[in-house]
Amino acid sequence: MNRFRERSETGMTQGYQYGMLNPKPRVLIVDNDPRTRFVYQDLIFPWGFEPVLALGERDSLIRDAKEKAEQMCCCLAIIDIDLINDYDEEDTSGLKLAKELKPVHSIVLFGQSNQKVLNEIIGRSDNITFVKKTDSPENIRPILEEEARKVCAIKRGLHITPPDIFENIFQTELSDLVGVYPDQIADVLAQLFPNAHSLKIEKLETKSVSSSISSVPRPKSVILMAYEDDYEPVIVKMARASKISIEVERYYEHIAKRLTGNFFAHMERHAVLWGVGGASYSYVGDFDVKTFSHYYEEQPIENIEECLKFFFMNTWSRHYGRAQEVENASLFELYGKVWGDWYEKRVQNFVLPIMRPISVYVSLKRLDPIEWLKQNVAENPARDASRVARTKVAVTHGDLHAENLLIDSKKNAWVIDFERTGVGHILQDFVELESDLLNRLPYSGESYDDLFDLWLNVTQPNELGPIPLSDKTPGDPEIRKVIQTASILRTLARECTGITDFRQYLWGLLFNTIFRATIISKDEPHKRSQTRALLLASAICRRLEQMPVE
Known part of the structure; x- marks a missing residue:
């Protein structure tokens, strides 16, 4: 039976049951007196709560409380303030536990002897309500219900x-x-x-x-x-x-x-x-908002350029104005600071899938971009080929793909998702958005020849800036649109950052493309996406080999 649409005997849908049939908020009960535990257990169950009893004594009781709170995803707790020694007026071990159970809203039970200590700390205790032990246990119901309404949808x-x-x-x-x-x-x-x-x-x-x-x-x-x-x-x-x-x-x-x-x-x-x-x-601007991926497919290149200019030259410009110059910097390390342990988690043990003998792969001399990265950068720090004499760092979004960039009907551009925002290579956001476009381009051909022509066009320049269109530029309108958009991004990158070294930009494209290839699922529907990302990475490696080092 579908758990999301199960019906009651009256035929009514179970309303706002949030993916569960009759969910009950889980309440952790922590008291060093077993009898008290069972009193509260028997009380709160008919009130529509699911009691979770912490067992043990002293330190083992506290450990069990922490484990069960996490295992049962408790949102509420009833905790005795003195879990170690009932006769120690300064024992506030229960309050300490309540503070450590951060997702939990706790009700802490205290005795008259705890009043002095309590007066000193009560104002500094978030998500904690205090109730005297002398109150009847039944009187806790309105307090528990009030706390539950703060944290429980049901x-x-x-x-x-x-x-x-x-x-x-x-x-x-x-x-x-x-x-x-x-x-x-x-x-x-x-x-x-x-x-x-x-x-x-x-x-x-x-x-x-x-x-x-x-x-x-x-x-x-x-x-x-x-x-x-x-x-x-x-x-x-x-x-x-x-x-x-x-x-x-x-x-x-x-x-x-x-x-x-x-x-x-x-x-x-x-x-x-x-x-x-x-x-x-x-929301920013009006409410007719599209992701950049949708906007890109629907709009002409002139509108796309206007939106990208707005974002990089207005919204994010203050961060570029505060950029700092760094010397003898490894670009691999700069990207790693933003992405964390991406190489160790995703790349180090990645096994290149079997590549069919397609003409593009043969043209690239069957270059394995993962092994190339290991040998030339990641596992050879003394000869890290991504090291540059001078570059700049600034606050970057860190995850600027086309689904995190939003555009409204007035062409205002803004971003969401700041999980990776922080100081990184100043070109990172431009590179990431271009990498997304290169890998997003719809393509159903078997030979990848048209894509290979695209990759040659975007990797051949010697200097960061506009990509010139020529007679050799692929005639497919979608491919030309990608090249035009990449040209806009590179022009903006140069204007906003002052960097002209195209080699730095290519390194960023390589890291982004390998990152993408290693997180794509290996199942059949995603296999082509992974193949094209790996082929693009191979093409970038070949171009980097040809470029002079500073």
Whole structure:
């Protein structure tokens, strides 16, 4: 039976059940008195909560509480303030535990003897409510219900439509993050919109119109449009909890109050639970917004140029104005600082798939770009071929593919998704967007000959700047459009950064293309995308071999 559309005996759909049949908020109960544990267990179960009992004594009790809170994805807790010694007036081990259970809203039970200590710390305790032990256990119900309404969609009665939006979300890999507790998705939304009575959710389309395969895999995230009650929509990103935490940190470090004008998405709220988190962003400009991938396919090159100029020369220009020069820099290391351990995780143990004897691969002398990267850069630091005498670093978006760049009907361009935002090679964003276009181009041919001509055109220049069109430029209009757009990006890169060394740009294209090739699924529908990325990487390697070193 479909768990998202199961019906009750009355035939009514289970309303806002958020992907679960009758989900109950899980409440962790932590007390060093076993009898008290069972008292609260028996009390809260008929109130519509699922009690989770921490077992053990002293330190083992605290360890078990932490383990069970995470395993059961608890959102609430009832904790005795003195878990180690009931007779020690300064024992606040329960309060310390409550502070460490960050996704959890806790109710801490304290005795009269704890009052002095409590008065000193009560104002500094977020997400914690204090209740006297002398109160009757039954009196905790209104407090527990009030806390539950803050963090649980089901307890607030938040109405989320359409009902099948959860089915769509769970078809992504977010389902792996929430496990058997998919109500976390709804709870994140409830915390992002604390005053909402209803939410209408739409999934922001991120796939290319002309391709059934997204050019950029999003293994652990989803982008949504959310309409709260009768307000205008906002954008919501949901992803792994740790990724949202990083995004929040980088947003406030590099984006808030640091970009020119108002054309950047303002983070309004964020919420992080055990497996998943979310961040909501305000819209910029009007609400007729398209991803750049859609806009690119629908609009003429003149409009595309106008939007790209707006973004790089206005929205992001302040970061380029604060660029710093660096000497004797490894471009491989600069990209690694933005992407983390991408090489160790994705590339180091990557096995090149069997490549058919197509003419392009033969023309490239069967060059394996992964082995080439290892031998010339990654595993030979003393002879790192990507090292340059001089370059610049600046704050880059770090993930500027065509689905993170949004365009409205007035040609305003702005970005979302700041998880990788930070100091990096100043050309990185220009390179990443071009790499996305080169790999996104719809192509159904078997020989790759037309693509090979495209790659030759974009890799042959000796200096960073416009790409000249000639009689040898492929005549296919889609290929010419990619070349024209790449030419615009390179012209902007030169104007915004002052760098003319095309070799630096090519290195960035190589890293981005290999990164893409190693994250694409190896299943049959994605095999061609991976093959073309690897062939493009091979072509870039050949061109780098031909270029003079500074």
